[in-house]
Amino acid sequence: MSPVPTLSDVAKLAGVSLATVDRVINRRPNVRAHTVERVRAAMAALDYRVDPLAAGLARRKRYKFVFLLPGGTNAFMADLAARLESLTGWLTANRASVETVFADVFDPKRLVEAIDGIDREADGAAIVALDHPDILAAIDRLSGDGVAVVTLVSDVPKSQRLRFIGIDNTAAGRSAGTLLGRFTAGRAGTVALLVGSLSLRDHVDRCLGFSQIVERNFPHLTVLPVIETRDERNRAERAAKDVLGEHPDLVGIYNVGAGNVGIASALRAGATAIRPVVVCHELTPGSVEALRAGQFDAILAQNPGHEVRSAARVLLACASKTGVVEEQERIRIDIFIRENLPA
């Protein structure tokens, strides 16, 4: 017997053929209970584990996955798409291909159409979704048709998705609250809260976490009513300008959604006595530049490269019935200040 036991070793020990061992390992039907037992015992005795390389090679199948991402100009989403693009080499090496579809996330009808339009022959799909009943239903239809679904970045918790790949957004909001609160160093005043849309679950969760922390731990800060920017740069700029103009006691801005370039530009235009503390989300050229320039104070982030790799690994593991290294798939809430920005 070789140093590492093989299928043949198991077959020999159990006194059956290779095909039968294969049936037991892969839980295929038509094996007598008694035979299953014998094979199981032999596997246990030898501490046998299948060789994924050999199994992958022998299985002729190639896998197909679909990634459904938001269209539009959102820099983070563009980054996500780019990371996915650069993952194709790895995917090909693992006998998989991916089709990327872009859809308008802000419009439930279109998103439903896009989900319903996903090829039912696909082995899996990763979807940046809106938490809306119609979307939930569409995801469940897709899943019911045998396509494994993971939600990416923004979750639809009650759907039949296999798993959510993204950060805990309530915790991210709480982190933003603590950083902003502490960085204001005791100054009293108002704080502006900008979001892309109140119909996006991740944005709402961040608002919740933020408000909780500020109310409890920083009573000298008053959070202004939420402003929606639709994740558009111009609207974010307008909102920041208004807020800077109308509230001379503004000590902080938390931008939950996109549009950071607009905020930086508003900050440049309307210089105040003491610059407000600014906390935002995602490493994009605009946000990084503002952090470097000292206009922003902290960036909360999720790693888009990690997210697409995680989605791909999870879908592949599901399709090929192999395991997942749980710890590796946990997406962390990254905190960046000027000093720990990646090179």
Place this chain on the structure above:
Amino acid sequence: MSPVPTLSDVAKLAGVSLATVDRVINRRPNVRAHTVERVRAAMAALDYRVDPLAAGLARRKRYKFVFLLPGGTNAFMADLAARLESLTGWLTANRASVETVFADVFDPKRLVEAIDGIDREADGAAIVALDHPDILAAIDRLSGDGVAVVTLVSDVPKSQRLRFIGIDNTAAGRSAGTLLGRFTAGRAGTVALLVGSLSLRDHVDRCLGFSQIVERNFPHLTVLPVIETRDERNRAERAAKDVLGEHPDLVGIYNVGAGNVGIASALRAGATAIRPVVVCHELTPGSVEALRAGQFDAILAQNPGHEVRSAARVLLACASKTGVVEEQERIRIDIFIRENLPA
């Protein structure tokens, strides 16, 4: 031709045998320049890429790696060892095994012995090293004997190591300086700086980055002379107690090395009017508890799971001559506050 081109497709197109194509792909000797050209052209025309599964299966070789970690009670290092342990499944699946060796990092002589003792038949080694001339020489001997070396956590920059897997420690020190400086919210006073040892490159680098930032950006803070703790819990506790007793104006503590449990306990014993801001390194049960309890304010961390996986992937890629996803191997400086602690 299949949807994805294979070796046979290339061989057919180039009018040569499989073996010859294999020689060209793997840069084996004894192929006429002209033949090489023909094969290269065919590969390019078909956009051929080798199937790593098939190649891995056909190559009968199994890989052996050695991980050299510090012995002792350091909680982070114990975590690192545990993560490595739980990676064995993945390693086996990839035809690799690892031997873990523990050595005293604080003693150059012993460390040299340990490095010299590494099996020259091994395909690669990951070493948590001390940046010392004798260690450098030992690493270069190992590397010269054909064992690929990566340094882990602490680098020996001028050695022949393939790559360093860890964080930028100067940047980590700068991050600590900014967080501690901003969290003190303008209060003036002294700051204590504890390190494990000034002969550890990572510790010294952190001190450097920290001092730079504090001097430049927080002139109202005075950094006290560095205290060495040898990464021992009791010495750290003693140091913290002394500093708390002797400096009523202490506003901050930065612990560069291990021994966080000792510091937390000193903090509990010697209650001061305003608790000093505490920044430390690594997520360990003790540091996490202190952060949760509000005794510590921030933890800088490197992800030990990521680090051992990265080391394993890099060594495996080197041994099997396959590629590395650069972006995936970059170890980030994680910042944790109570709110973004992993679940």
Place this chain on the structure above:
DNA sequence: CTGAAAGCGCTTACAG
């Protein structure tokens, strides 16, 4: 310098 053949450890039809 080049090629024919065996084999890596599985899975897949097909036959019984």
Place this chain on the structure above:
DNA sequence: CTGAAAGCGCTTACAG
């Protein structure tokens, strides 16, 4: 319900 044989896409001796 079970097995014999072919084959997945490479690499490895061996022969010439």
